[in-house]
Amino acid sequence: MTLLAAIGAAVLAWIAALGRFTIFVADTLSHIIRPPFYGAAFGRSLIQIGYFSLPVVGLTALFTGGALALQIYAGGTRFSAEAVVPQIVAIGMVRELGPVLVGLMIAARVTSSIAAEIATMKVTEQIDALLTLSTHPMKYLTVPRVLAATLVMPILVAVGDTIGILGGYIVSTQRLGFNAASYIQNTVDFLEVKDIISSLVKGAVFGFIAALVGCYYGMGADRGAIGVGRATKGAVVAASVLILAANFFLTEAFFNT
Amino acid sequence: MIKIAGLHKALGGKPVLQGVDLQIGKGESCVIIGGSGAGKSVLIKCILGLMTPDGGTITINDAPRTRDFMDDIGMLFQGGALFDSLPVWQNVGFKLLRGADKAQARDIAITKLAQVGLTPDIADRYPSELSGGMLKRVGLARAIAADPKVIFFDEPTTGLDPIMAGVINDLIRQVVADLGVTAVTITHDISSVHAIADKVAMLHDGVIRWIGPKAEIATATDPYLKQFILGSSDGPIRSRW
Incomplete structure (x- = not known):
């Protein structure tokens, strides 16, 4: 009976959390389309999320593209298919690794930062202060971050895809002996518009998830330093899992034949 | 006029306000006034609308409080609650930045900083660069920046040395008198009571235990009030561990 009660309590808590998150999403969407809009806060978020994420996105994509080329080459030599390295690197980076790695990097860098910042504001009464200054926290804190992440993530993913392919190109031409011109030609010929669109759409969805989850956990933080830590940890875990789950469903939607 | 009637609020199932x-x-x-955990902060948050009461009514000038009430108030938070990411002048002029242009908001912010004894050179500093006393002053400048009709002060002298506490008390008294505003202060600092109050209300066990003009505190016979004013451990108020 105790076990059953514990399972029941856990299920109820999960349903309640899902309900709270759904209301938070609906609230955010409703505030996106209603004035006032905070342009300066949006601009700051664009720079924080987009510009300052470029180094980590670039480095991650570069090394992953390089490693991917090495792996495909090593695997391909087993059945004399090493020539497919450019095609597989391109499709692998653009369809899957680019968006997912950038999404996870953003979850680590941006979701954690948003959750910690807003949670700290919550426990130091800065959110209450916003309300006393006739400013809705959803409009001032959540909307600019969610909008900025949703708009800037496709650009980051495009950069990640390109640098990832560049990583594969460098390794393939400098280390594996591929011809540079034919490598580029094979890459361009093999990629389809649908691959690129799917990559950018995934980026936008992952950006929306990363920022929204960070804001949700930050706004819901308990009091004290432990509350900030818990919110940050929960936000990164939830955002990462949601990004991977969303990736599966988007892949299914785009490429299910 | 702010009128509170039969206000109830429980937190985590524990009653905090029981008919204020x-x-x-x-x-x-x-x-x-009231001891730690008496519910002073909860009361002020209910008045402001930051918490929803479980029961009772709060009226402003005989009408139910609306969202517009926030346009008429200023609030000095216990820890300042300044926005870390903004420089001092943008903190002070936060409310003004939506209506006035940036230069005008900055000018007003610097004027308000001067009103609380701060020089223009701190306008471009960030809150993390300020001392506790300066943070309180900036918080006070922010509270008065938009010329409010009501100002709330949450423990304005907590964490300050006695001299700085005296300075803040004097500033509050002066600002309230200059602006002619209604002021609601919660504190357990008796020096603040003497410096700021026209009227004193003591909150204990979730109800207003004693209320009266400041002048009557010295002659009041209520044992709870007497113990609190004297700071004695001997009396009807028991410390909560």
């Missing part, structure tokens, strides 16, 4: 009745007249400076 209080009236604060226009232009009056009311100081609400």
